[in-house]
Amino acid sequence: MQNTTQNEVKKGSAVALLPIGVFLVLFLGSGLITGDFYKMPALTAFVIAAAVAFMINPKESLDKKMEIFCKGAGDSNIVIMLVIFLLAGAFGSVAKAMGAVDSTVNLSLAVLPPSLLVPGLFLVVCFISTSMGTSVGTISALTPIAIGVSQKTGIELELLVALVVGGAMVGDNLSMISDTTIAAASTQGCQMKDKVKMNFFVVLPAAVISFIIISVMTAGTAASADAGSYEIIKVVPYVAVLVGALAGANVFVLLAGGIIFAGAIGIFTNSMDIWQFIGAMSEGMAGMQELCILVLVVGGVIGLIKHNGGIDFILNFITSKIKSQTGAKFGIALLASIIDLCTANNTITIITAGPLAKDIGEKYNLDPRKIASMLDMFASCWQGMIPYGAQILTAVGIAGVSSVGIIKYLHYPIFLLIFAIISITFDFSALKKKKGNVKEESKIS
Template sequence: MANKNLKKGNPLALLPLGVFLLLFIGTGIITKDFYKMPVIVAFTISAAVALLMNREENMEKKVEVFCKGAGETNVILMIVILILAGAFGQVAKEIGGVESTVNLGLSFLPQNLLIVGVFFIACLISLSMGTSMGTIVALAPIAVGISENTGIPVALALGAVVGGGMFGDNLSMISDSTIAAVRTQGCEMADKFKMNFFIVLLPAIITMVLLWVLTPSEQTQISGAHPYEIVKVLPYIGVLIAALSGMNVMLVLAGGIIFSGAIGVVYGNFGVYGLFQAMATGMRNLQDLSVTIIIIGGTVELIKYNGGIDYLLNLITSKMKTKKGAELGIAALVSLVNLSTANNTISILMAGPLAKDISQKYDIDPRRTASLLDIFACCCQGIVPYGAQLLVAAGVASITPIEIMKYLYYPVLTGVFGIISIYLGFPKLKKFKNKSQKNLA
């Protein structure tokens, strides 16, 4: 049976998302303890609500829709990356890589610039790999180690990692979100990069200043020696170099596992079977998160099927009157879809075709539309407490995503400067003619 609510949309289809927010955030506020309601349980309940809705469909059909979303390509790819990242992180940790890397940083970096350095490195890695997830999983253990050795709040350190991860997710030419934005709007990646870069450069600089100023100086004064073995830092350096070369993230992580495993075997940290055990441990550490992502994918697909996303699309487009209003509408459109899907690439793919229609109607440059889609999708993705980025970062340190949110300077500033750029009409563009004549003024 075709869904009758797809054209105008159905606001009730968003109920599962509301149930999740009520259970997870509401319980935390009421009890003053965000550990009371596990994320996986909250989303399982919201998934059950989604399955019970739309009584016009039989349960078999709704389960089929759920499974389609749960097995969507981006969902499975994210889980594979998580599994590889978990294995690499655990193997590198068991050979002493985290301790050596942290001590190396403590030995050479000015102590009041440690977190600034973490943010900057995260920007480089994510820009090269095109994935915030791979960046966060690789750097979060190091950020936690720095926190444990300095007394810097672990949520602040992880906020720097998440912010740096979203920087590259938004800008990288091999990022899924960049590719989705460019393909849906019909412009060149290089032009979209230039558009985004001029908008997000200042937020990145301000973020580094804030991290420097707000890192408590009394908590960065460390006494004593900080011994490290450079050979055990090499896996992280290798991953960084491979990432900067633009290598596929899965190949980067697989190489990191092999490299760190070989060092562990040679230096006697474990035998071959010990290496396999370490890999298994790392994979198991992320199994709850992997299951949560699967449940989120299925729930979002049901919300979409029941008309929730279409309702958001129609709500936004009905308010547009001017060109500037249309640009704000595109920003709001992709933001609301991202808040509903907790996936920036999917939100761009869903909002992109409608955004293109809007840009043609109001004569908005395709490069600008692509830029707005990516900026606001990544801004929202970097701050939603139920997004994979914050869930992963929080899971590494065994804290809640809510604790990290107050330190997410870069994603928030990106959204603010994105809005400012709309009102100022910045950056100025030469007229869009064709693929060979699209340069920033």
């Protein structure tokens, strides 16, 4: 009887995934039917999905389900995310109140050639995200800049917000200090630098094509932008954040220091007083409240889905279909993709899928570096596209645009998915390895 129970848990339950289906039908369905994706707020849709999650497994007590929900909502990854949101909201609000956003945008308009302003912003986002190792932190810090550029140039805000999200995911893929790199390398037992090297040759073409598309799309629109006045000292908070990121500073220290530094400069330049500084911090954190509540609800729902066997069902279904080495690679890619679509967290996805991916790799003799790279890329490409993921929710929460409205401009995650599939179909790393072996054999003979 005990073995049977364990097998049932391994197989999992497809019904446990119903809350995700309900959310997608409500959130995306209402938008497609009405043409307005603001009709169904993401929070409302997920609250309804949570109610559905509580109805599953009726034999279990409501108290037990609530305990599981609260544990999911209170997961350390969720709490860390909430603190980042609050700090990011405060930093963005203080920076805006003391004039950092206007000065940074005007300085960019004055220094950069009009045709390179927006593509240049994309490169800056990639660079900062790679330095900071956090896509959410990068999006929080730079979305206000995108808003300012849109106001100054007339370029569609959805395009610029999508540009920030895409650039943040580029850096997240290539950063040596990102959670995803650490998790992917750790679960596969390989060096982080090797995983990043594997990623680089897939990420680079996706990023280059995205850069070209952005350049073409915005070539004429930025030409009419006029630079306003700016003060160099007010740009310093953003420079300080960048320098801190390059130095490997902790994201919490980085954002908290940015808040204090921006406030100090604001007071020094008479742009604000101490009470306006405190008010700006409070306003920024208050602006993140709905997003924080949404993240808590999502975490709770995912906790119930996992407890009810939804994740186990996905794992069992995929592993049962693998028949070859190529199939094993696509199985790992599908594993990472589905779990990220269900959990909306690429770090949790890698941690969840990593041990099973390692077992699959050992069975089919796959390179651990390749597995780590695949886990990171497929989790990240979906994470950068799903409208209920932390990255897009953070960006649209700050910018006040529709999460679905920016999807059509998410060039990088789309091309990353395409090139990631190509890298599996034509394993260039394996070909290179074979060529190396042939050379060694010819030397021996």
